[in-house]
Each structure stands twice: as structure tokens, then as C-alpha cells.
Amino acid sequence: MSESNSSSSRVTWEGCSVLLDINDGDRLVFARLSPAAKLKIGNKNCSLQPLIGRAFGTVFQVDTAPNGPYLSPAQVNVNNAEEIGDGQGNNEMDKVNVNNAAQARDGEVNVESRDNRALVDNNTAQSLTGEDIEAMRRQGARGNEIIEALIANSATFEKKTSFSQEKYRLKKQKKYAPKVLMRRPVARSICEAYFKKYxxxxxxxxxxxxxxxxxxxxxxxxxxxxxxxxxxxxxxxxxxxxxxxxxxxxxxxxxxxxxxxxxxxxxxxxxxxxxxxxxxxxxxxxxxxxxxxxxxxxxxxxxxxxxxxxxxxxxxxxxxxxxxxxxxxxxxxxxxxxxxxxxxxxxxxxxxxxxxxxxxxxxxxxxxxxxxxxxxxxxxxxxxxxxxxxxxxxxxxxxxxxxxxxxxxxxxxxxxxxxxxxxxxxxxxxxxxxxxxxxxxxxxxxxxxxxxxxxxxxxxxxxxxxxxxx
Amino acid sequence: MLACHPAKMLSFNRLISDGDLVIVYEKHDSMKAVTVCEGSVLQNRFGVFKHSDWIGKPFGSKVFSSKGGFVHLLAPTPELWTMVLNHRTQILYIADISFVIMYLEVVPGCVVLESGTGSGSLTTSLARAVAPSGHVNTFDFHEQRAESARADFERTGLSSLVTVKVRDIQGEGFPDDFSGMADSVFLDLPQPWLAIPSAAKVLRNDGTFCSFSPCIEQVQRTCETLRTHFTDIRTFEILLRTYEVRQEKMQSSREDGNDSNGSLPSKRRQCSDGSYVLGSCPSISSVMARPCGEARGHTGYLTFARVKCVS
CATH class of the missing domain: 3.40.50.150 (Vaccinia Virus protein VP39)
Structure with a gap:
């Protein structure tokens, strides 16, 4: 990207400043992109190299490779047919959103009939243990697979209202499949980030x-x-x-x-x-x-x-x-x-x-x-x-x-x-x-x-x- | 209105000349746009003002009528223009306008599409934001309104930054030649959701979108439609609270045994000659502020979104 139009460029370049929004505003980090730059997400240290040359607005997810975790662009799903990408595997993250939307639409038609009367907080609902999850991880399970496993092994998930199912998913997604949204640092985003954090x-x-x-x-x-x-x-x-x-x-x-x-x-x-x-x-x-x-x-x-x-x-x-x-x-x-x-x-x-x-x-x-x-x-x-x-x-x-x-x-x-x-x-x-x-x-x-x-x-x-x- | 032309730049040396657009300021809620014309007069409740008296005076001058009344002559800005323009439709005001431009991330060089043009209140501020190298393409299906808007932009000196076209955006969408060209799209339409697929098409990757609607039902449908192609969908309402400031004297309850008068703030207002009507009791004078009693309670909801990034 030529320096002269850098402020209007929609694609990042080496040395460019970016705002990284991790998990919908949970963390906001200003970073300058370089091959050596690293960012810690959860307990993983990820290089920011893959962010160089990418479009602002891209969402990244943490993937695991033999030589450590790395950030890769999450597939964007555009719902109209001609623009659907060759959906190879890594669009689970967006499935969450689709599910949410679908559930939301359901919510409009049939008013939610479930409620929280059957839910008891005794910490036994989840049968998957920490070790189980670790084991899945070692076998190379992706974050979204872990979330699905957690849901499958949750005794109470089905009893939750669709709204709280959505919340559950979101909570697990933040922990096991963090998203990094790369934003353009402009007056709006910079002011909002500072106002929120400092x-x-x-x-x-x-x-x-x-x-x-x-x-x-x-x-x-x-x-x-x-x-x-x-x-x-x-x-x-x-x-x-x-x-x-x-x-x-x-x-x-x-x-x-x-x-x-x-x-x-x-x-x-x-x-x-x-x-x-x-x-x-x-x-x-x-x-x-x-x-x-x-x-x-x-x-x-x-x-x-x-x-x-x-x-x-x-x-x-x-x-x-x-x-x-x-x-x-x-x-x-x-x-x-x-x-x-x-x-x-x-x-x-x-x-x-x-x-x-x-x-x-x-x-x-x-x-x-x-x-x-x-x-x-x-x-x-x-x-x-x-x-x-x-x-x-x-x-x-x-x-x-x-x-x-x-x-x-x-x-x-x-x-x-x-x-x-x-x-x-x-x-x-x-x-x-x-x-x-x-x-x-x-x-x-x-x-x-x-x-x-x-x-x-x-x-x-x-x-x-x-x-x-x- | 803008300083795109050096001659129009505000300066100590810039004097009002024949043909200039000036804002005649009586008081904060009473202003008028006047094009200076040698030989012409302005008549208002303060008397008759001869334009020829204004020519050669600096902007910001106080000028007097035949009766000795006065007004101030100000250089036009988009903010002043919003207060004096002819209302052909309901217009957007400063709080919404400012927020829209900031949130759409409009900066010099941007290409912005707008529909409808309405009275051109927002358009004027959009033009300022994209100047000198960007452009605002604004569409209205009402031929006469588009023509009046064009005349206004001519008058305010913005016609090189704004193109007004007659088109029913809800029915036909934006013209195809804008595909992937727009940095931002702004809609102020009764059924904005009808224009959203077209907005998605004309926007660049990561381009920004805003829709202004007075009713929540419109917002509801807009947001549902947006979810297909857009992300980062957020709806806001912005209002402005204004304050009035005055110097008041309050009686002290402590001294001179005047306690019997009560210690409530004096209700007495400043007299027209600037002095205060007060008794002999000791009082403390201070400058105080309070919100104005009446305000606009609702303008509209602003829904923003960003085109999903296909990389």
C-alpha cells in the first residue's frame, strides 16, 4: 500500500496501525503490524504477520498448527447464494451467528415456551471435565468442536430458553474460539476504544x-x-x-x-x-x-x-x-x-x-x-x-x-x-x-x-x- | 460556504461583497439567509437595512437599520445553514448530523450516496466532510425538491461537491454504475429495507451504512434485512440538551436577621437596563446554569452497519 493513500486504504500493510477487537469489545488493542509482532489471546501467543495485507473488517480466529497457534481469517458467510465461499470447514464461527439469527426469527413466530423453572444451579450439569477438554485439544480439536461437545454433554442445555442457549454459546465461544476483529483506527474507533477502556x-x-x-x-x-x-x-x-x-x-x-x-x-x-x-x-x-x-x-x-x-x-x-x-x-x-x-x-x-x-x-x-x-x-x-x-x-x-x-x-x-x-x-x-x-x-x-x-x-x-x- | 476557494476563506481581511451569501443573525433562534445585492434592502422588526451599507464590512459585523436597530452578519456554515434553510421536508439537526458523519467515518475524498435529499440539511454537512476531493451523490424521487436542492447547493457554493439526481431509490435501487464505489450510504426513506440490497451492492468492502427512521417498527425491519449482508449493526438515538445561563442574586440567610424573608433563591430577573430589583438584604451573586425547559424529545433512530468483509 502506498504511503500516500494510507489513511484511506482498506487493506493493511506492514507498519500499519490497527485496532484489534477481541471477542466483541472484551479487549481492545491498538497494534502496529509487523512480522515480529505478537499478541497474546487467552493463553496463546499469536503472530500478527497473518494480518498484514488483509482487508480491514476481517475477523480472525485462532487455529492450531504443528508449530503453534496462528490467526487465520474466519470465513464470512454472506447469505445470498452467489457469494457463498467454498465453505471449507472453518466457518463454524459464523454458524453461531446464523443460529442466533434463526433462533431469533423463531422467537418472533412462536413465543418462547420454556422458562427457567427446571434449572438448578448445582454445578453438575456439565459432564465433560477439564481433562476431557484438554485431551480433545491435544487431538487437535478446533474451538468450535469443543463448544459442540460442551453443548452435547450439557444436561441442561436443551431445557434453556433459546435466548439463554444463545448466551451459553457466546460464553463458550469467547473462551474456546476467540474472535479477533481487525478495525481501521479512525477518529470514531479510537475515541470509542479509549472511552470504553481509559x-x-x-x-x-x-x-x-x-x-x-x-x-x-x-x-x-x-x-x-x-x-x-x-x-x-x-x-x-x-x-x-x-x-x-x-x-x-x-x-x-x-x-x-x-x-x-x-x-x-x-x-x-x-x-x-x-x-x-x-x-x-x-x-x-x-x-x-x-x-x-x-x-x-x-x-x-x-x-x-x-x-x-x-x-x-x-x-x-x-x-x-x-x-x-x-x-x-x-x-x-x-x-x-x-x-x-x-x-x-x-x-x-x-x-x-x-x-x-x-x-x-x-x-x-x-x-x-x-x-x-x-x-x-x-x-x-x-x-x-x-x-x-x-x-x-x-x-x-x-x-x-x-x-x-x-x-x-x-x-x-x-x-x-x-x-x-x-x-x-x-x-x-x-x-x-x-x-x-x-x-x-x-x-x-x-x-x-x-x-x-x-x-x-x-x-x-x-x-x-x-x-x-x- | 466552504474554504475550497481561497477567496472564500474566512479572514480578518475578507469583506462582504455584492453577491455574497450572509446569515443575518437577530438572535439565536431567529436568523435568515440573505444574498447581498447592491440596491436591495432587508426589512424586519428592527427596521430597514440597506445592503449597500453591508458591502465592504467584515463578516461578523454589527449593522444598523434606518431606525437604529441592529443585526449581525455572519459567514454561512453548514450549522447556520441548517437553521435557516427552507424546510421542504423534515430535516436532520446538528446532533444527528454530526454523529452520522463521525459514525459513517466520512473523511475528505469519500464517495457518499444519500437518499432522499429532502431539504439538503445533511447533504450540506456531508459535502463539507468529503471536500475537497470526494463527492456526495444524493437522490430524491421528487423532481421539484431535487431542483430546489440543486438551487440551494448552487447558492451555498457546494455544487461542485454534490450531484442531485431524481430517482426512486426504494423502487429502483442505486444506479448500477456505483457498484462497489461508495464508501458510505445514508438512507432517510419510509421503507429503507427495500433499498438495503442495493446499498450492499454499491458499498466498498467494509463500507459503512446508516439509516435514519423516526419509528421503531422501521428500525426493526431494517435491522432484520441488514443481517444478510451487513455486520456490526447498531442502533442509536441522540438528543441534545441545552442550558441557559444567568447571573442570579441569592439572599443570604445568615446575616442581618433577614432570615424571615426565607432563603429561597431570588426569583427576580435581570431588568432590561441590566440592574437587579432587590431589597436591601445582603445577597450573593453567582452565575448559574440549568437545562432549558423545553427540548426536542425525539428525532429518529440511527441504525449503522458495515458491509460484511469478503476477503
Whole structure:
């Protein structure tokens, strides 16, 4: 795969970053593919070599070979006749799904008549012992054969409702026939993975909230977006993805040390896109005549942030033997960019003088802030003048009060209009025949956003009509 | 609307000129799209505004009417456009739009197919997301609506990114020449399940699909049909809660023996001149936020899926 279209490529290549979803989200691992990379699944160590050159979206299963376990693509079953593959053996995994679907359909026609009255939890239902299973394994039994054996030897399986039979199968499948789904690391999947496993690393920024920030700040090609990203680089990466190698995302920071943006490296951003990610201290962006009064902003916070860095992005998952095995936990990065072993994109250069001059001359097209550790109002007060007139902005915070104060002050100072604090509410549904309802668990909170549009700083404020600036 | 053309890029130096599309902002729920035309006027409850007064002013300016009333002139964005466009159909709003684009993984260069076009609210944001090199092909079976949408995209400067065609996608499916070409498909149709086989055909491997339906029965059938060719089927509902912020003074219950007045927050609102009507009792002023009393309770269900990967 050529580097230039890497971010849009649908097939993996050596050195490519992937998100591995093991057993439907039980484990989420970011990995960089190389022939030497290994991943531990259950108690088996599998090479990631077979994942190279495969399409994103492929599901892999663990197979056993004389020289150890290896990952092989699970046959996808497409139910229409002309596309059914030459079904050679290894599609049992998908049979599970087919069965589920079939059962579900049954469930709709005849309402389940079985219930749990006959089930007694005395741990005698399963007649297959651990040794039996081990013996099957030694004889080369595949995971799905073991599951079938477990079902055949379960005294209670037939008495279960079809729903709990399905659950039983799924539970056994996770243990004996784990699935590995290879996903494309894009803003959506990266944000969801972090939100699920390490929400604090991304400031509890939920994917729908991130999507709103990008809309509200009108992130579009050829624009210059000013960003304050203290959410590990997720915001910077998401903006760069939307710019697609045009315009610039200026990742700005107070003080001397830039904030960590390790997550940017998880995206498969092409060189062209990476060149558009620049990092600059805010003092460099301010008009020259103004002294660096802004630097009063919490240098201490910056420090605490950088102390966090190493632990902050420790791998998404307990990848057991990381570096010597070749699984680069993409999360871990030292602050010195010099330690770039692999051909990773060089995002985050200092902007050249001409670029800074053009920003000063034209202003930024918009501003996005996700800086839980900085005071929203002082930040916005200082940064808003750097935006072009009529530029939109969006400020994220996980607490309401700082945004309320910020909004109030912006109104008093008449710096912006269209001000609004909003909070998205996202609910997922289980949709099954006769069993459709909201999911039992949901994220109750995805953060707050203050959005608005910067207006011209007119000195003539005497106005006769009393339209409220809201 | 987009910065595809350097001349249209937002900048300190970009001034409103004859022929520009501006959003006339009265207040957050009262805006209007106006194409600036020398010699023309805008009349609203604040008075008569001469377009000629606007030309040469920067975007974001406050402009005054003959009576001294004022409005702000903003540069259009897809978000502002959604608030001012002509409703020819029910439209999608910012929360659904943003989530759809993120979840469909639409990025510059993508080819997106949409049906129906409706009022073009989502289309405008899709165009922004695929720019500068991608394309949105949008289909509506209503000839007149398609024509109005085309005129809108012309007006908002998006016509190079969007192609509007008249076609009944539910009945005929997407045109065959899109087979395997689309990165994403979006359906907002009364019977989306009828178009799903065609959606599976036009999508690339691992391509993404979304269907928007107001009713759960539609979702039910959609999901059943999706299971044949799609995987990773997930249904969501997204709503936006907005907050109002105001500075309020609350009487202190502690001092000056004013306890008898009760310690409830003052109900007194800010007067039009900005001062507060208050008694002499000591009070604490603070900025407070609360959710707005009314909100949209339902827009629709969003069902996402991914084409099964045949490798």
C-alpha cells in the first residue's frame, strides 16, 4: 500500500496501525503490524504477520498448527447464494451467528415456551471435565468442536430458553474460539476504544461529543483550526483526519512543553496529513506587541500533564510482552520525537514563520478547546482574538460551571454571539424480533460544549435596540 | 460556504461583497439567509437595512437599520445553514448530523450516496466532510425538491461537491454504475429495507451504512434485512440538551436577621437596563446554569452497519 493513500486504504500493510477487537469489545488493542509482532489471546501467543495485507473488517480466529497457534481469517458467510465461499470447514464461527439469527426469527413466530423453572444451579450439569477438554485439544480439536461437545454433554442445555442457549454459546465461544476483529483506527474507533477502556485519558470525551465539536467548529478542508488539545491528541488527530491534508491544525500550548499527542500516531495518517499538524506555543501566536502575559496560565498544570504522559497512554490493553515482541504499544511514547524507530509520521512540527505570519494576518478559521485542566474563560479570552471575524468556536469541558462562567463573560464582553451550552445524550438500542429495547447499560454523560461565533470587536456599542446577545 | 476557494476563506481581511451569501443573525433562534445585492434592502422588526451599507464590512459585523436597530452578519456554515434553510421536508439537526458523519467515518475524498435529499440539511454537512476531493451523490424521487436542492447547493457554493439526481431509490435501487464505489450510504426513506440490497451492492468492502427512521417498527425491519449482508449493526438515538445561563442574586440567610424573608433563591430577573430589583438584604451573586425547559424529545433512530468483509 502506498504511503500516500494510507489513511484511506482498506487493506493493511506492514507498519500499519490497527485496532484489534477481541471477542466483541472484551479487549481492545491498538497494534502496529509487523512480522515480529505478537499478541497474546487467552493463553496463546499469536503472530500478527497473518494480518498484514488483509482487508480491514476481517475477523480472525485462532487455529492450531504443528508449530503453534496462528490467526487465520474466519470465513464470512454472506447469505445470498452467489457469494457463498467454498465453505471449507472453518466457518463454524459464523454458524453461531446464523443460529442466533434463526433462533431469533423463531422467537418472533412462536413465543418462547420454556422458562427457567427446571434449572438448578448445582454445578453438575456439565459432564465433560477439564481433562476431557484438554485431551480433545491435544487431538487437535478446533474451538468450535469443543463448544459442540460442551453443548452435547450439557444436561441442561436443551431445557434453556433459546435466548439463554444463545448466551451459553457466546460464553463458550469467547473462551474456546476467540474472535479477533481487525478495525481501521479512525477518529470514531479510537475515541470509542479509549472511552470504553481509559476514558480519563481523553478527558471523558465521548464520540458523539467529539463529532459535535468538529461540526460546531466548522472543521472543513482548507481551514486553519486552532486547537488546545489536552486529551492526548485525540482532538488533533480527529481534526487532521477531517482536513485530509489541506489547511492546518495548530495544536497550541501554554508554557514550554507541548501537551502529549500520542494518540495522533494511532491514526494511519498519511505524510501529507501529518505535515498539516503543527505545534506551537500560544505565546508565538499572539500579536507581537502584546507581552507574554498569557503565560501566567498554569505552568504547574502543564507539568503535571507531562508527568502523566508516560503512564497516561500505557497501552490500551494489558499487552503482555510489548516491545520486544514487536507489538508497539502505540500509546507509549517518549516525549523526545528523536526516538522514532519505525517510519512513523512526523506530526507536530513547529510552524514556519510564514505560516505564523499568515495566521496573524488572516486569523484562524475556528477554535476547538478540550483542556480540562485550564480555566475556560481566561483561555477563550486570550484565544478568541486570534480567530477571524465570524469564526465559530467550540469549547469542551466535563464540568458545566467553567463553561457557564465563560459564556456569561463572553456575553458581558460582547465578544461572541450564538452562544450555547449543549450536552449530547446518546442511547443505544438492542434491536431483535420481539426483544427491542434500550440497552441495559449506557453512558450517562458525554461532556458539555460551549459553542458560539466570534463577532467583530466594534467599539461603537451604543445601540438603541435591546436585543439580548444570546 | 466552504474554504475550497481561497477567496472564500474566512479572514480578518475578507469583506462582504455584492453577491455574497450572509446569515443575518437577530438572535439565536431567529436568523435568515440573505444574498447581498447592491440596491436591495432587508426589512424586519428592527427596521430597514440597506445592503449597500453591508458591502465592504467584515463578516461578523454589527449593522444598523434606518431606525437604529441592529443585526449581525455572519459567514454561512453548514450549522447556520441548517437553521435557516427552507424546510421542504423534515430535516436532520446538528446532533444527528454530526454523529452520522463521525459514525459513517466520512473523511475528505469519500464517495457518499444519500437518499432522499429532502431539504439538503445533511447533504450540506456531508459535502463539507468529503471536500475537497470526494463527492456526495444524493437522490430524491421528487423532481421539484431535487431542483430546489440543486438551487440551494448552487447558492451555498457546494455544487461542485454534490450531484442531485431524481430517482426512486426504494423502487429502483442505486444506479448500477456505483457498484462497489461508495464508501458510505445514508438512507432517510419510509421503507429503507427495500433499498438495503442495493446499498450492499454499491458499498466498498467494509463500507459503512446508516439509516435514519423516526419509528421503531422501521428500525426493526431494517435491522432484520441488514443481517444478510451487513455486520456490526447498531442502533442509536441522540438528543441534545441545552442550558441557559444567568447571573442570579441569592439572599443570604445568615446575616442581618433577614432570615424571615426565607432563603429561597431570588426569583427576580435581570431588568432590561441590566440592574437587579432587590431589597436591601445582603445577597450573593453567582452565575448559574440549568437545562432549558423545553427540548426536542425525539428525532429518529440511527441504525449503522458495515458491509460484511469478503476477503
Amino acid at each position: 476514558p480519563s485519558k481523553i478527558g471523558f470525551l465521548r464520540v458523539d461529543t467529539l463529532s459535535l465539536l468538529l461540526s460546531m467548529a466548522n472543521v472543513s478542508s482548507n481551514s486553519d483550526i486552532l486547537v488546545v488539545d489536552m486529551v492526548g491528541g485525540l482532538l488533533t488527530g480527529a481534526v487532521a483526519e477531517r482536513l485530509g491534508g489541506t489547511g492546518f491544525v495548530c495544536n497550541s500550548y501554554f508554557g514550554q512543553a507541548p501537551y502529549s499527542m500520542d494518540i495522533v500516531r494511532i491514526f494511519n495518517l498519511s505524510d501529507e496529513i501529518c505535515k498539516r499538524i503543527l505545534r506551537s506555543p500560544i505565546s508565538d501566536l499572539l500579536p507581537k506587541e502584546s507581552p507574554e502575559q498569557v503565560l501566567e496560565h498554569d505552568v504547574c498544570n502543564v507539568e503535571s500533564q507531562s508527568n502523566d504522559q508516560t503512564s497516561a497512554l500505557a497501552s490500551m490493553d494489558e499487552i503482555s510482552h510489548s516491545s520486544e515482541n514487536g507489538i508497539s504499544d502505540i500509546g507509549i511514547e517518549n516525549t523526545e520525537p528523536a526516538i522514532e524507530i519505525r517510519k512513523a509520521p512526523k506530526a507536530g512540527e513547529r510552524p514556519q514563520k510564514e505560516i505564523i505570519d499568515s495566521w496573524r494576518e488572516n486569523g484562524f478559521s475556528s477554535l476547538i478547546v478540550a483542556a480540562p485542566e485550564l480555566d475556560a474563560w481566561t483561555l477563550v479570552r486570550d484565544l478568541l482574538p486570534l480567530l477571524a471575524n465570524s469564526a465559530p468556536f467550540a469549547i469542551y469541558h466535563q464540568y458545566l460551571q467553567p463553561l457557564a462562567t465563560c459564556m456569561h463573560n463572553l456575553q458581558l464582553e460582547k465578544m461572541a454571539i450564538g452562544l450555547q451550552i449543549s450536552e449530547p445524550w446518546l442511547r443505544e438500542y438492542q434491536v431483535l424480533p420481539s426483544r427491542t429495547h434500550p440497552c441495559m447499560q449506557m453512558s450517562a454523560f458525554g461532556g458539555y460544549i460551549l459553542s458560539g461565533t466570534k463577532i467583530c470587536n466594534s467599539t461603537a456599542n451604543s445601540s438603541s435596540n435591546r436585543t439580548v446577545l444570546l
